[in-house]
Amino acid sequence: MKNPLWKRLPRELKSDFGKYIVIFLFMTLTIGFVSGFLVADDSMLAAYDEGFEKYNIEHGNFTLSSKASESDLKKIEKNGKVRICENFYRDEATDADLDGKEEGTMRIYQERTDMNLVCLMSGGMPAAKNEIAIDRMYADNNKLKVGDKLKIAGEELTVTGLVALPDYSCLFSDNSDMMFDAVKFGVGIMTEKGADAFGTTHLEYRYSWQYETAPKDDIEAKNMSEDFLEVLVKYGNVTGFIPAYSNQAITFTGEDMGGDKAMMEVLLYILIVIIAFVFAVTTNNTITKEASVIGTLRASGYSRRELLFHYISMPVIVTVVASVLGNVLGYTSFKDLCAGMYYGSYSLPTYETRWNADAFILTTVVPVVIMLGINLILISGKLRLSPLKFLRHDLSASKRKKAVRLPNFKFFNRFRLRIILQNKSSYLTLFIGIFFANVLLLFGMMMKPLLDHYQEEILKNMIAPYQYVLNVPEEPDEDEKYTVMGMLQKFLTPSLKTNEKSAEKFCLNSMKNVLPDQEGETITVYGIADDSAYVSVELPTDGVLISDGYAEKYKIKTGDTVVLKEAYGSETYEFLVQGIYDYPASLTVFMPISSYRKTFGEKEDYFNGYFSREKITDLDEDLIATTITEDDLTKVSRQLDVSMGEMFQLINVFAVVLFALLIYLLTKLIIEKNANAISMVKILGYENREINSLYLTSTTWVVILSILLSLLLSTWTIYGIYGYLMSSFSGWLTLYLKPAVYPEMFAMGMGAYILVALLQFRRIKKIPMDVALKNVE
Template identity: 45%
Template structure:
């Protein structure tokens, strides 16, 4: 025999239709978006993994300062690798829309690849004749270019015949040590071999390698990469002693595949997004599970006599538990089912468009993802079942007699706690809080959850804006010139007549310690009494000053000893930290140039570059390896702003909407629980405005407290999350949230509450005086 309470389910659903509809919509949107993200991520990850074989993605690459001899190539390939020539030329790109722009766009032009790092043609075709070029699809979208448009390389016109995605440039990193990719001012292009030879630009001698024996796991790749780096360094160094010292060959860059951000950043981002989305789903499901639990608890109190009658008539506790869990499970299942359908259709396309709007990804095919079904259907339903089962069973554990007497307290009735001799209204408010403590606790947790999301949405643009404004100002010099060598072809020292220029030494070592092993650290040797690097400490031997980002990221303090190693050999160097320098540009170690040359075994007169506040124009371009200017420092922030700026505004609005709906649900539950009390107060002669002071103003005061407390909690959560996220990336900069954003967060949540409070006031007005007669205690 079925429980008669089953017939009440449609009536209860109709009576609280707005509440269940709001919960359903939030769960539907959340589950749908998370499901779509899982489906899109899985499909794209599969496409990315298949791309390694399909497009023969490299196992790594290195750059040489000159063209190696065939003997050197043979000796390198004897280490178990196959080398593939991958030369490129870097030039300046413009189009009909950016001809007059002040922002310089650089493009790396390759010959069409036949064997390794082949490209996926997204639109059009590869070039077949002179004057044709295929460029990266992501950069083309950012620059509003399409197939058939004209593009100019150093003023020479080319026709775009195709938009491509390269497996070794799924994220457009100009240098692997950059903190962020740059699809705005950096591009890659492919031309025919004949056209490539006609391009007049500086050529980089890059070689990609493929291991003769395929390696699968990162541990074996790391071991092989370290061994090959050491062997490569030894082979190249040995060749220098046999060659003309003015034309010696050096390894200028070495990037194994497993640490190549241009290859792995996008796929790593997919995995991080998936984990974060799942945690957000679980937290939100937990919040709504407790909302359901509170609602059901209030309903059980309301139905106590009916429950007692049914229990006395022979109905089991399990049957009653099943009944009261029906609506939460039905709503959750409906949201999960429809959310998964929407995830595979609507939301999957939304996520895909977001990723294609950020990364240069190859074509993909939508795949069925059982993990998405498990995490977005089974997990939410299971969480809803467990929480509600525990709460309902604990509520129904009492005897039938207690339910019949409407005495459903599990503990003995205690004497009311004595309160100070406050005014009646204040004492009433305090007791109201005590009687609704579980609802207010859920409201506080929900507010904290929403505030974390809102702080991230507002804090990210603030941090980017602050970095773009402050970083160029805090550069120790506006221009940093890195030379290929300090001696020119005629054997003379490379010099400049620029009075602002100072000699410097720069080399790159890598870290051995966590959080990011293998991260590049720039070691800078500065001139005595430098007007750019103003360090007053007297340093000796291996004593150094480190930049503030380096100290912050790795937790290094004055007096610590750090160990760095050469990238291409096993040689290590110990440094003693004597202080921290206020420079936020990158991870740098500073030491006097004399100490630098002595410690690294260089000639006392050796230098590797110049630093200056004005541009140096009298050094031949062929002698310059790289130049760092303020534009290079802020390009990462510009890319972040372009990729995430508009999305953050959208999610901020969505977050405030979720906050309003959450507040609506909780305050509705509180008022419904106190319907009889509100009705009784009306019988005693209080009008609606006075009653609102007892209930609505109580919640208003608590919301102010929750608002401010949640800001502090959200700050610590976001700060922890930011440090964890940046620790896994190259570079470092601290999160910086403006005071205005804090005000906006607090005001936005409270304004959302004030709007809901008007709805609550109307709800109180509709409670009739006859409700007080329903009390049968």
């Protein structure tokens, strides 16, 4: 026999259509977005993983100061048990918009036929000397397409195709950079003749290698790379060494996509839990309202299980339908939207959409289980009461408590306090929802001011407008110094001297931060001249200063000791921290130039860089390894704004919608729960304005208090999780919460509440007087 209780569900849906449609749409869109995100993430991650084999990605690369001889390469291959191929490149200044100003850098490679094969995404590969295929991400950010022209090192080239290079899925120009830069840095492929036309001034002798037997995991890859480095340093002057497992240009994309997946799943489940609590609270209110009916049904033979299934059926049905429809949207429109977000940040190859069973389970089965579980727990307890208690409307499971004695306030205020106490479970759920929404809102709203503040601090504290890092020529060995070849070498070596008056010498080295049981990220070590015109602080002779970002990230204090390791060697150094220096651009150690030379065994007159206020024009270009300018220091804020700007806005909108949804559902519940009392006070002669003041003012108090308290708690939460969020970045962005964000958040919250309150005004106005007369017990 069919259960007649099922006939009540359509009537319940119709009578409370507003609540169910709002929850349904919110859940559908949320599940649809998360489902689309997981499908796109999994499909692109699969394409990324398969690309290691499909495009024959290197196991690492190294750079030498000069081209290696064939005999040396054979010895390295034999002793290191690797296979090596040339992967030379040139970094050339680029004018992407043909406005006559060079605003970026293009890293030019020759055609690849061995390792790191190219994925052609549109157009064709270059065939002539004046043609180039450029990275698709760089092209998008600079509004370039196939057939357009750009100038590289003054030469006008035609873009023949848009490509993705597997060793540059993330456009890091330097592996030690905190953030990639797809706006002012790109990679391109040219013919051999086209690349050679740029000469050897900026030519870097990079070689890619693959092991004879591929490592099983990163631990084995680390051990193998250390063994290979020991072989490599015997045959050449190594200026760069990057194993694939630590190459951010290769690994950052995969690690980021994996982390995004976990974050989206957690976000979805938190939202489902909040909605489940809302359903449970509203269902318990329905049970209270229908207590007499439930008592009659129980006395007539209906079991608790039948009634429980009836009352949890609507939340579960709404969740199931929302999950299924959300998955349909996820595999269609949302999938492309989410894939576009990834393509907006990373240089990924073309992907194919794949059926993702895990995504279906995570966005359909798990939400239904969460909804079912929470409602079973919270509703079943109330249905354990005896039929007699339901008939008497005595729904308290414990002994009746005395009413809370209220302060001697005016009548209206005491009435409002009583409303709050009677609906404390609803208000508690409202507070939790507001808190979660404000955490999201604060995260979304803080990032733009944080990036702007970071950029301002960098520009305010930058050491010099120009930093030139030099390729210091090797001097002849002591026994060759006075030979004809030795003297000829010294005579032909370009001079490191400059006539630029604002130039100041410095020393620079890149080292690895040594952490307990592991090797950390790159730390820049500066040796600063005495009475420096650029670093205006007295440097200690028996220790070092470290940048504030270094101190914050690793929780280092004055008096601590930091341990650094050679980037391409095994020597370690310990430094006593004597103070913190404001320098947000990188993780940095500052020491006197004399201490630097003594520590690293350099000559008394050694230096490898210049600080300068003006551009240095009289140095041989072959001597300049890197020029660090304002653009280089601000790439983090620039790239994050490009990559994540739309996402931050999406988070803000989502948080405000969640905020408004919870207020709407719970204020609606409170009014429905008190419909009988509202009807009674209407009979007693109170006007709608006064009734609104009674019921909505109490909710206003709770909303204002919840917003203010959640602003404080959300700030603590952001401070608590910020270190974890930044741990995956190389470098550090100092947390900055702009004070103006808080009044903006409060105004947005109250604006959403006012809109909801206007809807509830109408609801109170529509409650008729006969409700109280019909429900006289």
